[in-house]
Amino acid sequence: MKYKRLNNSVLMPYLGYGVYQVSPAEAERCVADALSVGYRLIDTAQAYGNEEGVGAAIAKSGIPREEIFITSKVWVSNATYERAAASIEESLAKLGTDYIDLMLLHQAYGDYHGAYRALEDAYDAGKIRAKxxxxxxxxxxxxxxxxxxxxxxxxxxxxxxxxxxxxxxxxxxxxxxxxxxxxxENKALVLDHSDPQTVTGLLNWITSQLDGPLY
Structure with a gap:
C-alpha cells in the first residue's frame, strides 16, 4: 500500500473503501469484506447513517486499531461549534473508537467556522489524528x-x-x-457592482465628494 504523509506526519493510505449509500444493515459485512481483502482506509460519514456498522466490522476484524485509518465527516446539520463537538463524540461512540484518524466537514454550509473550531479542539484532545x-x-x-x-x-x-x-x-x-x-453563490458579498441600487448609491456618494456633477 502507498501512503500519503499528512502535514502532522500521519500516514494515510492512498486507496480506501467508502460506504456511501451502503445501508446500515450491509455496512458491517461490506467493511469486513473490505478489511479481509486488504483495505486499511475506511471512509464513512455521519450522514451515511452507517458508522455503527463500520465500527462493528473493525472491532470484529482482529486487526490492530492503529493499522486502520478511519475517516468520517461532520454533517451540515451539525455545523455549529456546539453541535459539531457533540456530533464528534457521537461518531466516536458509534465507531467504537477512542479517536478518528481524519474528520472532515462534509460541506461548507452553516457555521462551518464554528464547526472547524470544534475539529481543532477535538484534534488537540487527541480525538482526531489528522486535519x-x-x-x-x-x-x-x-x-x-x-x-x-x-x-x-x-x-x-x-x-x-x-x-x-x-x-x-x-x-x-x-x-x-x-x-x-x-x-x-456567484454574487459579491462586499460591494456588488452589478446591483443597480449599489451602483446608484456609489455614484451618489462619489458625486457628493465633488464640487460639480460627475458627468
Whole structure:
C-alpha cells in the first residue's frame, strides 16, 4: 500500500473503501469484506447513517486499531461549534473508537467556522489524528490559489500576515475543493457592482465628494 504523509506526519493510505449509500444493515459485512481483502482506509460519514456498522466490522476484524485509518465527516446539520463537538463524540461512540484518524466537514454550509473550531479542539484532545492543521483563513486562501485566483489578504496584525503567507506547504483534497466550490453563490458579498441600487448609491456618494456633477 502507498501512503500519503499528512502535514502532522500521519500516514494515510492512498486507496480506501467508502460506504456511501451502503445501508446500515450491509455496512458491517461490506467493511469486513473490505478489511479481509486488504483495505486499511475506511471512509464513512455521519450522514451515511452507517458508522455503527463500520465500527462493528473493525472491532470484529482482529486487526490492530492503529493499522486502520478511519475517516468520517461532520454533517451540515451539525455545523455549529456546539453541535459539531457533540456530533464528534457521537461518531466516536458509534465507531467504537477512542479517536478518528481524519474528520472532515462534509460541506461548507452553516457555521462551518464554528464547526472547524470544534475539529481543532477535538484534534488537540487527541480525538482526531489528522486535519490540515491550518486556520479557516489559510484553508480559504489555499482554495482560492488552487482555483488560480490571485489573493490579496489584508491584516493589521503581523502574526496574521505570517499566517496568510504560510499556505504553500499543504494542498486541499478534491472533496474539500468541491465543498468550497459549492458555497459560491456567484454574487459579491462586499460591494456588488452589478446591483443597480449599489451602483446608484456609489455614484451618489462619489458625486457628493465633488464640487460639480460627475458627468
Amino acid at each position: 490540515y492543521g491550518k486556520t479557516p483563513a489559510q484553508v480559504i486562501l489555499r482554495a482560492l490559489i488552487e482555483n488560480d485566483v490571485v489573493v490579496i489578504p489584508k491584516s493589521t496584525h503581523k502574526d496574521r500576515m505570517e499566517q496568510n503567507l504560510n499556505v504553500f506547504d499543504f494542498e486541499l483534497s478534491d472533496e474539500d475543493l468541491s465543498a468550497f466550490a459549492a458555497i459560491d
